[in-house]
Amino acid sequence: MCGIVGYIGQQQASPIIIDGLRRLEYRGYDSAGICTLENGELQIYRAEGKLINLENILRETPATGSRGIGHTRWATHGKPSEINAHPHKAGDFVVVHNGIIENYLKLKEMLQAAGHNFSSETDTEIIAHLVEENYKGSGDFETAVRKTLNEVQGAYAVAIICRQEPDKLIAAKLGSPLVVGQGQGEYFVASDIPAMLSHTREMIFLEDGEMVVFTEQEMRFTDLAGDELQKQSKTITWSPLMAEKGGYKHFMLKEIYEQPRAVADTIAGRLQAEEGDIYLEDIGLSDEQLQQLDKIFIIACGTSWHAGLVGKFYIEKLARVPVEIDIASEFRYRDPIVGENSLTVLISQSGETADTLAGLREAKGKGGKTLCVCNVVDSSIARESDGVIYTHAGPEIGVASTKAFTTQLVALYQLALKLGRVRGLLTADQCREQVEALLTLPRKLEEALEIDGHVEEISREFMNARDFLYLGRGNQYPIALEGALKLKEISYIHAEGYPAGEMKHGPIALIDEQLPVVVLVPRNDTYEKVVSNLEEVKARGGKVIAVVSGDDSELIDKVDAIIRVPEINDDLMPLLTSIPMQLLAYHVAVFKGTDVDQPRNLAKSVTVE
Template structure:
């Protein structure tokens, strides 16, 4: 949610800010703005617009914005509606401009205090409080850095902040707590950003700020300070994000591109396993065997699509490893009384590694004494992996579309790798079975490609969905979470209301919804539950429902006017949920195309959820 970019250089930084905000559009936003220090006029200039970055860019060009110091922001509304007055950057007394991601929980108390000090508020945001608070300390004679350091000590909540001041045109300062923020290092220029993609065209050398850090940037230097204000050296990393991964190429949308990148993403994620010719604790970290060797249970914490990946993993872990596995929505786990088990492995799953609810759930688990922690993540050096003892990176590459696709399937690959590793450590995976699972992984990229080849048939189905307002998804066993994922994808990008149920639950209520106007999507692989699913389908047919069945080639489904069937080339056994995820992604994408929605930037949603 929201995006920050800032730059200080010996060149005009306005094009850098605009390009950075465009690269951050995938995170989700409803307004955008930039503020610069105009050295010729000795003033802060600002332009903000609701809507897309392009509208704000046009306004900045019309007003001939140019500067060597500036900050920019894309806002996803929390406090206050979607208005230009609530858009960032916020300015205090025409002297100081500030951008902020996150939520300040004590903003009302600070607002009242600042009003008594004579500050007037122009917005309903919590962010304007920070701007006035920093300005207050500047008015007391503090430097820009010290004013920010004093201000953040009085804030409760999560924040990533960047500040500029016309009285100090050769400096920018920043602070981080609970929301991602990094510093980019250039030659004669430096940057701040919430995501490396915003500055990758200018530099790949970055410092990831840690909890409580503040930073001071000039054109020639960067200084970082810890939560106590003491100078500290943070490691410099060279990002492997490529510009090519941030470009559309021949595709219409990033979601389409990322769906079709899945064979490669899956292959990259399993590469270490294949190269190792087997499952090993070393795949998860140098001391992984000591952490995993005697665990008695697994606790998975995740949100959204990552939560559904965890639900699939529960079936794998309990059937293959033979230990209990609990899966919790991270935002719920952190607010309930949990019975701690020191021999439980706590697994957090997050595409970005910055999901606030998941991070807070991990902190809560650790506060209960859980020391055996593993992160499955797509972004190296992000907050959740850094807070975990073990990590497995999914190597999906940059995912720009808000609706997760390749991150989901690679998370499933990582979770299957974890399952087999735990089974091997516990002695429940004999060599013959291990080789069988390895062979399944080797064939998986090809199986995913076969599923992608079904796209022309799915396009025809999508046309039938375009005029619908509701849809029902059904699955059983480890394919029920794929039904959940299919319903989520359809609703979040096409805005068709969709629900998912275990097929056996139809007769316990949802069957009342079924009529000729509600399409029913069925995930029906050729597994041990196939005959049960066929019986459930008969219940739908008897009520006049129209069914769309994703089956395997040998599932022996008969087609009719009310039963449409698309068959994957073959059943792939225990990895079937990964392959069956592809058709439901394609169905959602093409239904959204048919309805004319904004596929990559669905309304009201954000890619990286860094607020509660």
């Protein structure tokens, strides 16, 4: 959530900053602003709503200068408004900030007592005033920022400029992502990689408690005690075009169609079909350590939590290790029993999810081993975990996760196979059979996408429903949850996912002629049970949309609509049934005219609690 972009160099800063903010729109925001510095003059422009509102202001009154900072805000303290939008100014200092300052009320009272007057409702304005106050004592911009950051409590990524020291731009982070870009005679700082990719691929990732000072000639890294740090840059291979729509109407649809490629990339180099084994290069744990595991925790949020629910089925079935799965925001507060032979698996698309990162630190603090499933190289969770399984989905811009979800399922399946082999539960032949099925998955996903037009027709028929119910059993239950979440996220229709067998314990009371019920009923061990649940829905007048596998024709006369996905082994079927869940949500949202890629109130990367 929120986006920061900063620039210092020889070019006009404003177009670079606005372009970077546009590339961060996927993070979710409700206002935007920019500050540039030229000839000792600070120029600040802010606007409520979408970035286009700020751009319209800048067309009338351009922001000039070769250094500046910009921000897209998602409201935490104070309602969305122009006055609460960033940047915030106090005296000669201007700041943009992501995160939450937990002790801002105490600091505000102290600053008000010292004569400071505040113009916004935000916690961020505290930072600007505190830097101004600390500058009085030191007369040095860097010292004042460092002292301020040692006084605030909470999470932050900040970028700050100073009218009295116009040759400098300072940025720092604690618990909120910040990336530095190194160009030719120019420097960039941003919340995420896509903001800078059209200018440079040389990136440096700030760690918690680190600060960077930019001038046109150099950049210097220090900790908050002022000690110099040496940092190495990494070359990012994503091209700017990877973050463009590529001819699709929405990023979400593009990303749905990218799933065969994303899954193939996540498989590549890891499957050893001849040996009947899995190779996970960065897992960070020896075979001996994997053999000694007595419990696995999986923690995640939102869509990643649904992936974790499927992962529990995989691991317990293939490796016979007991798995507990937690929503990350609950894990850290329940005092989990984590031992030295416990493994905590963290799942996060961005690798910056605040609650998941806190859960990681809780598990490590109790002496357990950690492994993350993540899409962003060198993100905070990836850096702090003992090991990582990267999902090679590429940039995911749409807020509603699609290809990140399916690649997470693939990564968890690979982990389960690895554990099964190492622990002697799977023979080479058994693993080889699973690997061969996994190798067919990209093609099967392409076949599944051929239902798009049919799902669009079904979506048109049911777009005006006020509620949806999604039912599934076994490893299809998490897909029911995911289908309901997708519909809620982008169409704003109320939807619930339930285990099909649980329907009789409450949700059946909701069923009438107006309620569409999506039933996941591929051919597996629970097929007959789910068909019985489906018939219970029809007996009460509900409208049934059945998702079936292969050429199943038994249900044609029992349902109102049928969606077919290809056949594959039951373990991998959740990847195929997730496709119609995504497409149904997408087309309903398009018909309703909602903002598919940036749904209201949501952010792509949730970096505060």
